[in-house]
Structures are given as C-alpha cells and as structure tokens.
Amino acid sequence: MGTVTVDELDDLVVRLSDVGVRRGDTHLLSGVSWNVEVDERWVILGANGAGKTTLLRLAAAELHPTTGQVHVLGERLGRVDVFELRPRIGFCSAAVLARVPPQERVLDVVVSAGYAVVGRWREEYDPLDTARATELCKSLGIAHLTEREFGTLSEGERKRTMIARALMTDPELLLLDEPAAGLDLGGREDLVARLSELARDPDAPTTILVTHHVEEIPPGFTHVLLVSDGGVVAHGLLDDVLTSENLSATFGQDLELDRLGDRYFARRRAGG
Numbered sequence: 001m002g003t004v005t006v007d008e009l010d011d012l013v014v015r016l017s018d019v020g021v022r023r024g025d026t027h028l029l030s031g032v033s034w035n036v037e038v039d040e041r042w043v044i045l046g047a048n049g050a051g052k053t054t055l056l057r058l059a060a061a062e063l064h065p066t067t068g069q070v071h072v073l074g075e076r077l078g079r080v081d082v083f084e085l086r087p088r089i090g091f092c093s094a095a096v097l098a099r100v101p102p103q104e105r106v107l108d109v110v111v112s113a114g115y116a117v118v119g120r121w122r123e124e125y126d127p128l129d130t131a132r133a134t135e136l137c138k139s140l141g142i143a144h145l146t147e148r149e150f151g152t153l154s155e156g157e158r159k160r161t162m163i164a165r166a167l168m169t170d171p172e173l174l175l176l177d178e179p180a181a182g183l184d185l186g187g188r189e190d191l192v193a194r195l196s197e198l199a200r201d202p203d204a205p206t207t208i209l210v211t212h213h214v215e216e217i218p219p220g221f222t223h224v225l226l227v228s229d230g231g232v233v234a235h236g237l238l239d240d241v242l243t244s245e246n247l248s249a250t251f252g253q254d255l256e257l258d259r260l261g262d263r264y265f266a267r268r269r270a271g272g
C-alpha cells in the first residue's frame, strides 16, 4: 500500500498502517495495513482467534495499537480524545449487548444511545429522539416490541434492537461484530436481508461486519478483509478477493466456494 496524501486521508474512515497488537508474548495482530473509504461496506472474515474482534475494537477506538498507526474518522488514536470520537461510531457486539439490563424497555435501549448510557431508563428523552428511535425500530422490524422488556426478547430480536441502538446516534461508522451468531436459520436470513437493505441505503454509514461464515455476507457488501493468525491473507473487492483459494488459505482447509445469485456458500472439498 503506497503513501496516502492528506486529501486521500480525508476520505478514509479507517486507516491501519503496519499495525501490531501484542499482549505479553502473544501477537494478536501483526503487520496489518488496511484502508476503509467512505461508503464502503466491508466484511472481515476469518477463523476463531484470527484477530477479527481485535481489528474491530481498534476501529471502535476501544483499543490502541502496540505498534503502527490507526486513524479513525480522520483522527489518530493516541492523539485524539476517544470520548469525543466514540459517539461518531456505532458499535454492536456481544459485549455491548451483555451490558443492557434485562428489565430495560426496548425503546429505551435504543433511545438511550443518544445519551451515551445503557440502563438509565428514567432519563427524560427529547420527543425527536423518541421519534427517531421508533422509526429505527420500525425499519428493523421490532416496532411491535418497543414496550417489551429487553430480557424477554429472542436472540434475533435482541440483535435487531442493538443494531437500531447503534444507528440511533446517526454514526459515520457502523461496526457489527458477528451479528448473526446464535441465530436460527430463519433469524439469520431475516437479519441478512435487513443488513442487505442497510448496505444498499446510500444514507447508511460506512459499515464493517465481522463474521466466520460466508453465508452471512449480506448482498450489497462491497469489500472483504480475510484474516488468519493475526495477519491479512487478502483484502479488496468481494468479487475479486473472495475465492476458493483465498478462503482455503484463510481457514487452513481445502474449501470450495460457490456463489448462488448474490449469496455465497462454502464447504470442504471432497477428499480435501
């Protein structure tokens, strides 16, 4: 990857330059360089422990690199107040979901994102915020659940609530860590369809989605970053980079990738 000029930097939502993350003697990431431009929709794909969540936490300004540089929304981590940066980022992960009190009302889970709180359900909210939260719940198919307690929702309904919450602040960058994990086939297909709608919405934020499964790639996503063992196997346009060969290198198995319409499917090659 060549030198990036200041003008080009303006168009970069995320920029990792030769990034390493180390904990003790363990290298979680090493030598990662990666650029995400405005309006791109990226999938990060890799096996368990490959470093996907670590990458996403860097993009969320939740983690600093041990070596190299990370720029998020034009700001360099280490030189910016992350508390000013984070409201510009919508982050949806199992860790964020786990912080929601089960008794909280669904609409409050969504609307309270605008106030950067989880579980402050006695907050007084602006009617405009309530209206926006209601609209987001509608677009994610949970309008009928807004008065329910979060803890009574199904796994899929919780995931959709958390995506609505992540969108509440109108972020410039949306990060989704394994949004389809734990969903049944119907729930996964419903979520993939909703994320596909979001990906195709020109007003939606630049999006990065982490997954283990090519079946979970929503149509409309444009780019893929393949990671293995804390390093990049390949990155670029989905159509160019997502191949049987690259997928096999990513998962360390002889895999065959099929495309059916705008969806991907993978299986181990017979005898592989």
Ligand SMILES: Nc1ncnc2c1ncn2[C@@H]1O[C@H](COP(=O)(O)OP(=O)(O)OP(=O)(O)O)[C@@H](O)[C@H]1O
Binding pocket: 023, 026, 027, 028, 046, 047, 048, 049, 050, 051, 052, 053, 054, 055, 212
């Ligand atoms: N604080 C830490 N100390 C040591 N090792 C760590 C630490 N945090 C993460 N790791 C290790 O770093 C590697 C990458 O972790 P990461 O969570 O980024 O992987 P992942 O690709 O998201 O995995 P999964 O798909 O299983 O969620 C893993 O092997 C993990 O055990």
